[in-house]
């Protein structure tokens with residue numbers, strides 16, 4: 141056994157050499173209750189005993205052989221809470237792993253409570269770690285749960301550590317050795333997570349500790365940069381508030397409760413000084429606060445606080461006079477919390493209920509049908525359902541059924557054997573069902589499947605088997621199907637264009653995403669999300685909207701839904717130099733609907749209540765755009781719609797192209 145045979149190891153957290161001889165025997169005697177109290181021991185052995193006694197007192201189960209797994213719901217929450225850490229660390233960890241191809245070990249990123257967020261490295265070691273010890277994403281390795289181990293001990297010590305073989309409290313981990321280093325926040329002492337390098341004990345090298353220290357340092361540097369950006373956002377919010385409230389005392393505090401800025405009065409200076417130690421007393425002076433949140437994740441960054449005057453009168457920030465915050469300012473206010481489902485965000489209550497239902501359905505592992513207009517985020521939801529499902533470690537494959545040529549469809553879905561047909565890969569090829577084995581197959585635009593393919597798909601869904609083209613050998617399909625369509629499948633069924641039996645197989649569970657025009661609060665939310673996304677993408681300092689621009693954005697009906705918002709905001713961000721005004725928005729948002737288009741005599745021009753009014757508005761909009769561009773492709777692009785969707789809208793809304801264009805349709809409508 142290695143601890144008895146290997147040379148001493150430097151122990152960075154105890155400051156002396158580890159002599160691993162006798163550790164296994166010490167461990168055995170400790171757990172058998174056969175320690176000789178009079179025995180003279182090295183400091184190192186005393187230290188180990190202290191660690192193990194602590195684990196015993198914490199009630200750690202020494203017989204455990206697999207890491208404890210969080211429920212996928214809880215894991216999802218942790219991932220969401222640690223989005224910044226993930227975004228910052230994963231690219232670094234991956235890049236380092238690329239240079240460790242021949243090193244038999246895995247690199248683990250854990251968050252501040254010891255939950256593994258990400259694992260990368262040697263596939264064989266990864267497989268063994270998962271199957272033998274339950275070291276997988278979502279498993280927990282703090283000392284309370286798993287006793288002395290790399291992640292848990294680095295967390296509790298707050299320093300880089302080696303934990304080798306029999307030093308682990310639980311025998312189940314004795315075949316592993318780990319080096320682990322904490323990642324600190326910019327303040328130098330708050331632990332944000334752990335970088336750990338784990339190998340089978342016999343493969344362990346001392347250099348592993350240097351590796352984790354250097355990876356942790358790189359992550360820290362990147363985190364520090366993020367913190368600086370957050371600090372700037374907070375300062376921008378503070379100076380905006382100061383402009384709007386020049387006669388008041390304001391204090392900006394970051395998320396850790398540290399004052400970042402205050403109004404330059406002596407009273408405020410003193411309050412800021414007292415804040416870290418007497419926060420409770422100073423907090424009593426706070427009349428109102430404005431939360432400042434991270435642009436992309438919505439995570440809180442800090443707050444601007446409005447302090448009571450010495451005379452004691454109370455004041456609140458006026459909602460209509462809230463400063464023109466940078467894009468990340470929460471759109472819906474505290475009474476409308478934002479729900480996130482992966483990258484899908486919403487503050488609309490009925491959409492939020494749908495997202496909650498999807499969270500539950502993700503775990504249920506049943507086939508799912510997602511409907512909704514084009515651009516409403518069906519693929520985004522499907523992807524995250526997979527990420528929250530028990531299949532999340534397996535492949536996710538998205539297929540646009542409308543984009544596969546009909547005669548290749550069967551071989552694309554089911555694969556083919558060699559010599560199946562001329563022009564094919566001579567070695568044969570696996571189809572989507574095999575490639576997505578054990579994972580999720582997302583069938584986008586499922587309403588476009590031709591009848592023959594509908595029949596073939598139905599057969600797979602009914603008995604779970606299929607054959608490659610050119611072969612009789614049955615194969616089992618073990619993937620989950622998520623299907624999506626913007627079409628009304630019940631109508632297609634009534635028209636004989638979609639199989640009823642297939643429909644029922646696909647919609648074991650079904651959810652519909654409402655169009656954006658029916659959830660006006662989400663318009664503001666998406667505008668701000670995309671503005672921040674584009675600000676980052678194009679490396680801009682800040683992006684803000686004038687009131688007039690924001691009003692126009694909220695009024696518009698968005699027939700292309702979130703995709704159209706995204707396109708419009710990207711163009712606007714690029715056109716504006718920081719502040720987006722009306723002139724940076726696409727003309728259809730700012731121009732009144734064309735007068736010649738038919739409309740109700742007193743019909744509303746925007747933000748109408750009834751569906752009929754919405755249809756009218758959509759009709760006016762599309763007719764106006766057709767007159768302007770005189771080209772269907774350009775209109776579709778401007779609206780963020782597929783051409784096929786636009787043609788569908790023509791039919792639904794009774795728009796006659798020839799009529800609109802005065803009979804010259806043929807030359808322009810391409």
Ligand SMILES: Nc1ncnc2c1ncn2[C@@H]1O[C@H](COP(=O)(O)OP(=O)(O)OP(=O)(O)O)[C@@H](O)[C@H]1O
Pocket residue numbers: 483484485486512513514515516517518519520521584625626666669702703706782
């Ligand atoms: N609620 C949302 N929050 C954030 N982004 C969204 C949301 N809804 C959609 N998006 C974004 O809008 C774009 C379109 O989304 P997606 O492709 O998922 O829509 P879709 O309904 O599948 O469209 P189609 O029917 O045309 O295939 C993507 O960029 C997506 O990230």
